[in-house]
Amino acid sequence: MASEGELGRKWDRCMADSVVKLGAGFGLGIVFSVIFFKRKTWPIAFGSGMGLGMAYSNCQHDFQSPYLLHGKFVKVS
Amino acid sequence: TAAAFDSFRFVIKGSLAGAAVYVAYDQGLLGSGTHGAEALRKAQAALPPAIQEWTSYIGWELPPTPKFDFSPSDSWNKGVQTVMSALSVAPTRACEYTVEGWNYVKDLVK
Numbered sequence: 001m002a003s004e005g006e007l008g009r010k011w012d013r014c015m016a017d018s019v020v021k022l023g024a025g026f027g028l029g030i031v032f033s034v035i036f037f038k039r040k041t042w043p044i045a046f047g048s049g050m051g052l053g054m055a056y057s058n059c060q061h062d063f064q065s066p067y068l069l070h071g072k073f074v075k076v077s
Numbered sequence: 078t079a080a081a082f083d084s085f086r087f088v089i090k091g092s093l094a095g096a097a098v099y100v101a102y103d104q105g106l107l108g109s110g111t112h113g114a115e116a117l118r119k120a121q122a123a124l125p126p127a128i129q130e131w132t133s134y135i136g137w138e139l140p141p142t143p144k145f146d147f148s149p150s151d152s153w154n155k156g157v158q159t160v161m162s163a164l165s166v167a168p169t170r171a172c173e174y175t176v177e178g179w180n181y182v183k184d185l186v187k
Contacts (some may be wrong), residue, residue, distance in 0.1 A: 008150030017113030
């Protein structure tokens with residue numbers, strides 16, 4: 001893995017995470033809107049906004065931490 | 078009994094909402110950036126076989142779904158390189174096209 005590709009990989013992770021968080025927030029917003037809020041629109045917007053905010057925070061953390069290595073947890077049984 | 082039914086309904090709704098939030102958390106959708114990217118990769122890998130299974134169940138014949146292996150940074154870099162190489166050959170090409178156009182007009186006027 002070339003070190004000059006690390007920034008590109010961080011951007012890719014950021015974009016993928018934004019898509020996932022937006023989708024999850026949107027989905028949970030729909031669930032809460034249907035179950036609790038009589039199918040109003042604002043929980044969907046709130047959930048999507050929360051998802052985007054979480055994604056932005058994760059991206060910021062990723063870009064501002066240059067010395068952290070991204071590894072995988074390997075469970076030792 | 079109306080109050081009991083209302084509270085029972087509230088418990089059911091709360092359980093459904095809580096289950097949805099827990100499933101989202103368990104799949105890593107609400108965690109860090111790496112977990113989110115991993116979840117997207119898993120979904121991309123799982124989607125074409127699922128679509129294939131559903132279309133074969135319904136009976137439709139769809140063309141094979143294209144692979145979604147998309148890297149935004151790679152596409153951006155390729156785009157920048159294409160634009161820059163086009164800009165670098167632009168003056169030469171402009172001269173060539175001007176000469177061709179001029180010769181064409183001269184032939185028309187002859």
